[in-house]
Amino acid sequence: MITVIGLGFVGLTTALGFSKKGFKVFGIDVDQQKLENLRKFQVPFHEPHLPEVLREQLHQNFLLDVPLKEAIHKSNAVFICVGTPSLSDGSADLNFIYKAIDAITAIESDHLKVLVIKSTVPPSTMSEKIKPYVSAKGRRNFALASNPEFLREGYSWGDFMRPDRIVIGVEDQAVLPILQEIYKPFDAPLHQVSFNGAEFIKYLSNTMLSTMISYANEMAMIADKIGDIDIAASFRILHGDKRWSGEPAAMASYIYPGCGYGGYCLPKDTSALLSIARAHQVDAPILAANLKINEDVKNFVADKISKNVGAKEVLGVLGLSFKPGSDDVRMSPSKDIIARLLANGHKEIIAYDPMANDAFDKEYHLPIEYADSLDDLLDRTSHLIILTGWKEFKERRDDILKKNVFDFRYLLS
Ligand SMILES: NC(=O)c1ccc[n+]([C@@H]2O[C@H](COP(=O)([O-])OP(=O)(O)OC[C@H]3O[C@@H](n4cnc5c(N)ncnc54)[C@H](O)[C@@H]3O)[C@@H](O)[C@H]2O)c1
Numbered sequence: 001m002i003t004v005i006g007l008g009f010v011g012l013t014t015a016l017g018f019s020k021k022g023f024k025v026f027g028i029d030v031d032q033q034k035l036e037n038l039r040k041f042q043v044p045f046h047e048p049h050l051p052e053v054l055r056e057q058l059h060q061n062f063l064l065d066v067p068l069k070e071a072i073h074k075s076n077a078v079f080i081c082v083g084t085p086s087l088s089d090g091s092a093d094l095n096f097i098y099k100a101i102d103a104i105t106a107i108e109s110d111h112l113k114v115l116v117i118k119s120t121v122p123p124s125t126m127s128e129k130i131k132p133y134v135s136a137k138g139r140r141n142f143a144l145a146s147n148p149e150f151l152r153e154g155y156s157w158g159d160f161m162r163p164d165r166i167v168i169g170v171e172d173q174a175v176l177p178i179l180q181e182i183y184k185p186f187d188a189p190l191h192q193v194s195f196n197g198a199e200f201i202k203y204l205s206n207t208m209l210s211t212m213i214s215y216a217n218e219m220a221m222i223a224d225k226i227g228d229i230d231i232a233a234s235f236r237i238l239h240g241d242k243r244w245s246g247e248p249a250a251m252a253s254y255i256y257p258g259c260g261y262g263g264y265c266l267p268k269d270t271s272a273l274l275s276i277a278r279a280h281q282v283d284a285p286i287l288a289a290n291l292k293i294n295e296d297v298k299n300f301v302a303d304k305i306s307k308n309v310g311a312k313e314v315l316g317v318l319g320l321s322f323k324p325g326s327d328d329v330r331m332s333p334s335k336d337i338i339a340r341l342l343a344n345g346h347k348e349i350i351a352y353d354p355m356a357n358d359a360f361d362k363e364y365h366l367p368i369e370y371a372d373s374l375d376d377l378l379d380r381t382s383h384l385i386i387l388t389g390w391k392e393f394k395e396r397r398d399d400i401l402k403k404n405v406f407d408f409r410y411l412l413s
Pocket of ligand 1: 006009010118
């Protein structure tokens with residue numbers, strides 16, 4: 001049996017979704033008006049499909065009006081779905097969560113229960129705030145899990161019933177079977193991660209969406225100032241790019257971390273659009289930040305290596321071209337990263353690129369050596385830094401991972 005605390009968009013959908021899958025679900029809310037509406041089969045907000053499912057499930061698998069104590073006693077999972085609004089400083093207000101935890105942990109538990117945080121809370125909230133808060137209650141038999149929700153309002157029923165992924169952050173492995181059983185009927189990939197990881201994935205998703213929206217709006221403001229541009233048509237034509245759905249360069253490959261973009265187009269075109277925006281008195285902070293981050297990440301990479309490897313050690317650089325499958329070294333992040341490593345005092349750097357050794361040497365004349373092959377480099381150093389995501393490196397994963405590897409293309413993990 002399952003208890004769901006908080007019957008808003010997320011909680012009501014969750015409660016009805018689990019009911020529909022055959023679980024007995026107790027619904028709890030502090031809002032008496034909301035409960036009154038639900039008892040009358042009225043969903044207090046607009047959300048397609050929920051009224052029909054409420055009519056079908058209420059008094060069957062979905063039960064309101066069971067006292068909290070009884071609900072908690074009978075459940076082995078308690079989903080907390082209360083609101084987490086913003087405080088005036090922008091941080092998340094956790095008070096509704098704390099109040100729910102107070103009420104739940106006031107009840108003695110005779111068997112293991114998993115307290116699942118489904119509300120959205122920023123990364124590290126569970127480990128640094130909720131876990132100590134629950135521990136301080138001194139109650140045994142309550143274990144924690146983080147299970148962020150990705151449903152969209154307006155599509156909440158379909159999104160919940162046919163999830164594309166389920167993310168579960170746990171520390172206590174004993175709770176995993178309980179959650180696996182609950183989510184089994186949904187037949188979706190279940191990713192087990194850390195508490196911080198689960199919380200981070202939710203923010204990764206939402207901030208990617210908000211960044212894309214702000215990016216589109218910043219671009220529209222620039223286009224408006226430049227003039228004579230059909231803004232809507234421009235975006236629709238952008239959506240025709242085969243990267244949105246096609247192979248080999250699906251859009252997902254752009255929303256993946258690395259050590260900066262390079263090449264002939266992205267750096268110069270981003271700079272040029274920022275400069276034309278400024279010429280039209282448009283601030284364009286996203287474009288400016290975009291360029292700054294591209295510099296910051298290269299410094300981050302080089303400084304992280306310098307912090308972990310002594311200046312006298314031999315450094316092996318894997319990849320010089322700006323992207324795999326190309327020998328183009330123009331504006332390659334490898335150049336700036338190697339230059340900073342040299343400036344940081346590293347004297348012996350040996351580089352290997354399947355295609356671009358000569359082009360890189362000719363273009364930049366840096367005081368480094370070049371290896372003829374991957375094996376040659378593997379023989380000459382124990383520290384490897386991956387700066388270009390070549391397929392060859394992936395294929396030689398096992399050999400590479402025998403070394404001290406800095407994988408800044410996140411290629412081998
Ligand atoms: N709305 C969405 O599309 C969406 C999607 C994914 C995640 N989320 C996250 O899920 C959480 C809930 O969002 P929502 O839109 O469902 O919020 P909501 O405000 O619609 O619902 C929260 C419910 O919790 C109840 N509540 C508050 N304190 C309680 C307590 N101590 N005991 C019992 N009930 C209590 C409230 O009365 C309310 O009915 C938030 O953290 C939100 O960020 C929302």
